[in-house]
Amino acid sequence: MNDLFETQREMRHRREAAIRRGVVAVLDIGSYKISCLVLQFSEEEPEAGAADVTMPRMGSFRVVGVGTMRSKGVRFGEITDMGETERAVRAAVIKAQKMAELRVDHVIVSFAGGRPRSYGLSGAVEVEQGEVSERDIGRVLASCEVPPYGRDREAIHALPVNFSLDHRTGLADPRGQVGAKLSVDMHMLTLSDAPVYDLLECMKRCDLEVAGLSFSGFASGVSTLMENEQQLGAAIVDMGGGSTAISVFMRRHMIYGDAVRMGGEHITNDICQGLQLSYDDAERIKTLHGGLVATGSDSRYEIEVPNPMAQWENDRRMVSRSELIGVMRPRVEEILEEVRARLDASGFEHLPSQRIVLTGGSSAIPGLEELAGRILGGQVRIGRPLRVQGLPQASAGAAFSAAVGLALHASHPMDECWDFEMPVDRVGTRRIKAAMRWFRQNW
Amino acid sequence: MNPIVAERRDMVVRHETALVKVKADPAPSKLNYRLERLWLTRWFRDMVRIWLPLGALIVVIYGGYSSPAVSGWFSAQYQVVRGVVVARPELRIERVEIPVGSPDLQRQILGVMDLSLPVSALDVDLRELRDLVQGLNAVKSASVRFLADGVLEVRIKERLPAVVWRNLNRLYLLDEDGVMVAEVPRRSVRSDLPLVVGEGAGAAMLEAREIFAVLAPLEGRVLGLVRMGERRWDVVLQNNVVKLPGVDGADAARRLMALQASDDILDRDVSVIDMRNPDRLTLRLNEEALRELRRLREKIHGERV
Numbered sequence A: 001m002n003d004l005f006e007t008q009r010e011m012r013h014r015r016e017a018a019i020r021r022g023v024v025a026v027l028d029i030g031s032y033k034i035s036c037l038v039l040q041f042s043e044e045e046p047e048a049g050a051a052d053v054t055m056p057r058m059g060s061f062r063v064v065g066v067g068t069m070r071s072k073g074v075r076f077g078e079i080t081d082m083g084e085t086e087r088a089v090r091a092a093v094i095k096a097q098k099m100a101e102l103r104v105d106h107v108i109v110s111f112a113g114g115r116p117r118s119y120g121l122s123g124a125v126e127v128e129q130g131e132v133s134e135r136d137i138g139r140v141l142a143s144c145e146v147p148p149y150g151r152d153r154e155a156i157h158a159l160p161v162n163f164s165l166d167h168r169t170g171l172a173d174p175r176g177q178v179g180a181k182l183s184v185d186m187h188m189l190t191l192s193d194a195p196v197y198d199l200l201e202c203m204k205r206c207d208l209e210v211a212g213l214s215f216s217g218f219a220s221g222v223s224t225l226m227e228n229e230q231q232l233g234a235a236i237v238d239m240g241g242g243s244t245a246i247s248v249f250m251r252r253h254m255i256y257g258d259a260v261r262m263g264g265e266h267i268t269n270d271i272c273q274g275l276q277l278s279y280d281d282a283e284r285i286k287t288l289h290g291g292l293v294a295t296g297s298d299s300r301y302e303i304e305v306p307n308p309m310a311q312w313e314n315d316r317r318m319v320s321r322s323e324l325i326g327v328m329r330p331r332v333e334e335i336l337e338e339v340r341a342r343l344d345a346s347g348f349e350h351l352p353s354q355r356i357v358l359t360g361g362s363s364a365i366p367g368l369e370e371l372a373g374r375i376l377g378g379q380v381r382i383g384r385p386l387r388v389q390g391l392p393q394a395s396a397g398a399a400f401s402a403a404v405g406l407a408l409h410a411s412h413p414m415d416e417c418w419d420f421e422m423p424v425d426r427v428g429t430r431r432i433k434a435a436m437r438w439f440r441q442n443w
Numbered sequence B: 001m002n003p004i005v006a007e008r009r010d011m012v013v014r015h016e017t018a019l020v021k022v023k024a025d026p027a028p029s030k031l032n033y034r035l036e037r038l039w040l041t042r043w044f045r046d047m048v049r050i051w052l053p054l055g056a057l058i059v060v061i062y063g064g065y066s067s068p069a070v071s072g073w074f075s076a077q078y079q080v081v082r083g084v085v086v087a088r089p090e091l092r093i094e095r096v097e098i099p100v101g102s103p104d105l106q107r108q109i110l111g112v113m114d115l116s117l118p119v120s121a122l123d124v125d126l127r128e129l130r131d132l133v134q135g136l137n138a139v140k141s142a143s144v145r146f147l148a149d150g151v152l153e154v155r156i157k158e159r160l161p162a163v164v165w166r167n168l169n170r171l172y173l174l175d176e177d178g179v180m181v182a183e184v185p186r187r188s189v190r191s192d193l194p195l196v197v198g199e200g201a202g203a204a205m206l207e208a209r210e211i212f213a214v215l216a217p218l219e220g221r222v223l224g225l226v227r228m229g230e231r232r233w234d235v236v237l238q239n240n241v242v243k244l245p246g247v248d249g250a251d252a253a254r255r256l257m258a259l260q261a262s263d264d265i266l267d268r269d270v271s272v273i274d275m276r277n278p279d280r281l282t283l284r285l286n287e288e289a290l291r292e293l294r295r296l297r298e299k300i301h302g303e304r305v
Helices: A002-020 A080-102 A135-140 A193-205 A216-224 A227-232 A264-275 A279-289 A321-346 A368-376 A398-411 A429-442 B032-040 B042-066 B070-085 B104-112 B126-134 B201-216 B216-221 B250-261 B287-301
Strands: A022-028 A033-041 A061-070 A108-113 A118-125 A151-164 A166-170 A179-191 A208-216 A234-239 A244-248 A254-258 A301-303 A317-320 A355-359 A379-384 B095-099 B137-147 B151-158 B161-167 B170-175 B178-183 B195-197 B222-228 B232-237 B240-244 B272-275 B284-287
Touching: A002 A022, A002 A108, A002 A208, A002 A398, A002 A429, A022 A080, A022 A398, A033 A080, A033 A398, A061 A080, A061 A398, A080 A193, A080 A208, A080 B032, A108 A193, A108 A216, A108 A227, A118 A135, A118 A254, A118 B250, A135 A151, A151 A193, A151 A254, A166 B095, A179 A193, A179 A254, A193 A208, A193 A429, A193 B170, A208 A216, A208 A398, A216 A234, A216 A244, A216 A254, A216 A355, A216 A398, A227 A234, A227 A244, A227 A355, A244 A279, A254 A321, A264 A279, A264 A321, A279 A301, A279 A321, A301 A321, A321 A368, A321 B178, A355 A368, A368 A379, A368 B272, A398 B042, B042 B070, B104 B151, B126 B137, B161 B178, B161 B201, B170 B250, B201 B216, B201 B222, B201 B232, B201 B250, B216 B222, B284 B287
Parallel strands: A022 A108, A108 A208, A234 A355, A355 A379, B095 B151, B161 B195, B195 B222, B240 B272
Antiparallel strands: A022 A033, A033 A061, A118 A179, A151 A166, A151 A179, A234 A244, A244 A254, A301 A317, B137 B151, B161 B170, B170 B178, B222 B232, B232 B240, B272 B284
């Protein structure tokens, strides 16, 4: 628990230092694209005009630079080609910096790889003096028993979801309340450490300092879920290029996170093989003509595809849209069924509300809502991220929900609990060890 | 405690592994990236864009000044260019015109300006010329300007002599402000002007002029004014001397004129009329008159005074 405590505090302090400097970048490392937003934090309120624009007042930041680059070196959300990823990150960052005319040194990263696993932790302590103090909260957080999640894994999210005081539960902040026994439920998300270290190494090669690391499903949830959905319980399914991140929110906290290692690229791959097209052509007809629900007119909807084997100039090759749908649909069904299995395992059906929000680049496939409704259950909608100040229209789509979510998370973090002091008896050589480890990782 | 996981199937994705080296996506090189970031750093950008050019400029200018070869070359170039411009006929001055002033003064002005005509307008310092001309005693103010067709016009206001001032056995002409205009050899040269005598006479010229104006009806009887102790005036008349007070000398002169009108005081046998005490007029009689006065008193009152 101590290591966890230290790393979380470390991360939080670095992020706060970055935000105090006023400029921070968020970087969403995806399998299809790498997008970078440069945020500028300021005290001033957004201007009062433009009453017809409903702009949520989520922190006083402004997006001043946007850069997006195709990523070739990432698969399943994990870095497979360091050089290629590094180049793509450089290209995205330089583009965003040029637009912002600012240099960014601190970057908050999100990615969907690393086979996330969720753990529920709980801990309990006796309250020292009548009412709960910050020290008690530090103690109860420290008292959580951390399961042996494996030596090759790293905990990247660990947040208290619920505090209970004696027999009262559902407290968000028990400070100042009177009770005898304080217990906490925490949610912890671990990732394989190799992809995380790859990512840190990649950031180091790009001269960027990592001020935070997030699971992209969490970031998408922050930006896409409505207030009441976050409160009552909702699942966010971020269908990316190489993997599909799932997270479940309840009472404004992520209580479960997972990822299916399939995404839009697999659909494209199927089209490639099924229709015998090059990868780029398959991507093109997928985005232009793709769909999931075939109707009668779709069999008459002929799509001309490039024919590299053409013998004469009018030797054309046509594919009907229903054929395309026939190739795409099984794969999407497979992804959604996998998502269904993960959600079932998470106990999603016990939540008071079972809203499912689909987002990410692949959520733009026409007919996905209907298909997802059939597989995942009733309340499905396609979600787009909240509108934030300064974000161009082209970057406000569902494909950018993780990046926008990171921005929102940076301005409104929910991990204030790590500010509490660690109990004295547990501080010691561990802290030095943590510092040494931090040095090893970052220098 | 077990992780909350569903049963996982490992996905095998069949990407074609490229045997041929695929062309990489366009991206800035590492050097390019670092330079770009360096360029976006505020202090660096300020340094390159402002401080370095400024420093280089200062170094170049300072170097140019300190090296005799460079500064010599520059001044030579400057002289060449200047020579070309100076030689332009449009800038040549051929005549000096002085519209007012006596011929003597005009000659004096030309001598002071000391221009060797024709001269280029660039070589003429108008301010200096004006100061030279104004330095002449007889010139009150002057303005010097270029006119078209190579004419240099000197417009002056002359100082006109108002009085002759004798001091330390020399004779000068003063204008109405008491400024010296010229020196004259003899009084007879300007016998038309009244005479003042004494140290500091020029400084009290205003009062002197007023006194002269008051005494004007006496015409030829006034020989001149004498400044006494740089404080007050004596009026020297043909037969007598009037001592005026230090303050309100002109008023005293008016009183004198009234006395003259009523009692012909100046025509009497009085050597000195002392008006210094405003409450009491004191007369000093001549020897002859005094004796006669005593005789008459003795005769009337039967007493010796």
